[in-house]
Amino acid sequence: MTNVVEFNNVKKSFKNFSLDDVSFSIKKGFVTGFIGANGAGKSTTIKLLMKLLRKDSGNIAIFGLDQDKHNQEIKERIGFVYDENCFYDTLSIRELRKIIAPMYQKWNDNLFYKYLDQFSLPEKQPIKNFSKGMKMKMAILFAISHDPEFIIMDEPTSGLDPVFRREVLELLHEIMLDDQKTIFFSTHITTDLDRIADYITYIHKGKILFSKEREELLTEYGIVKGSNDLLDRDTEKEFVSIRKTNVGFEALTSCVKKTKDIFGDEVLIEKPSLEDIMYYTNKGDLKCTL
């Protein structure tokens, strides 16, 4: 299996925040979901990937090509959807097409009009009159009309209603019918990932905590529930973090197998959701990982 993207020890520092030695890869032909709390470094990572920010050190390869040397060529093969409207909003779709289409060698008008029709967007209205959902559809339209191999999206589903989110996911599924396509998208809405993501990459405080298969992740991690009597200094160490109440505790383990060995039938172990994993990891600091 080949990687579309490889991050190797990438560093980027700001005044109050830094991406620390980020290394991960994105597999070709699959959907990778990128999760993390607000301010964890998702947008920074995506901007580095798009070369909208300059990295301090490290190495980023896309399609096996060095980002610094082949920027133009790489961009031609990428479709990018930004989380905010980044188009001139007094223009209409028709006018924007005239500006954007010539930028890509592989721009495909048939594809463009097919999606325009499918999304039922008005071609002649200025886009400032569009609803949030329509703007997102338009951003996707312009991102995929040059038939890119790799689609990067920064929170494409945030702020959209459930009906529209389903439509976006349906479209992504349609794109993934082609095994040469790869999608990487960041999101807060972890249930969207349940429907489509093959891999999950999790960033926490500027560090990549894990990047692995979603199914595998959900079998390794577990929500553990039991009596407070079971907790002491040693056993507490086994958990990522713990939420204690008067009627018992609930905790996240990153090694279900080990927890079973320690507690046996004394505790209840449930399959976690991605949201559980995010919540508890944010609360504590991840131990016994990978």
Add this chain to the structure above:
Amino acid sequence: MDIIISNSVKDPIYQQIIKQIKELVLTGKLSEGDSLPSIRQLAKDLQVSVITTKRAYEELESDGFIVSIVGKGSFIASQNQELLKERRLKIIEEKLIEIIEESKLIQLSKEELMEMILILYGDDLK
């Protein structure tokens, strides 16, 4: 071919797919040479990730239920119906033994157990 995925049962989705395709084969609704949707088409139709359907097909293949031919897709493999039926019978037998042992634990008589089976089978009205 119908595959119905439940989000509320404990079984992982790939196992649900495996189970249902096996059932379709065992009940004869799918037979040798029938083509299956591609991994990616099935993922799209079920709205699940590609890895999920990929894993299901891989396991079905290693169990000998389907064969995948590169560039052509996946097909139902030739099945020895007798053998399959025998295998199912064995499973039923094992489960029945379990039930009988459970019944003996609470001293449930043979007649009472039979009656229960008849009721559950839906034949009690006859």
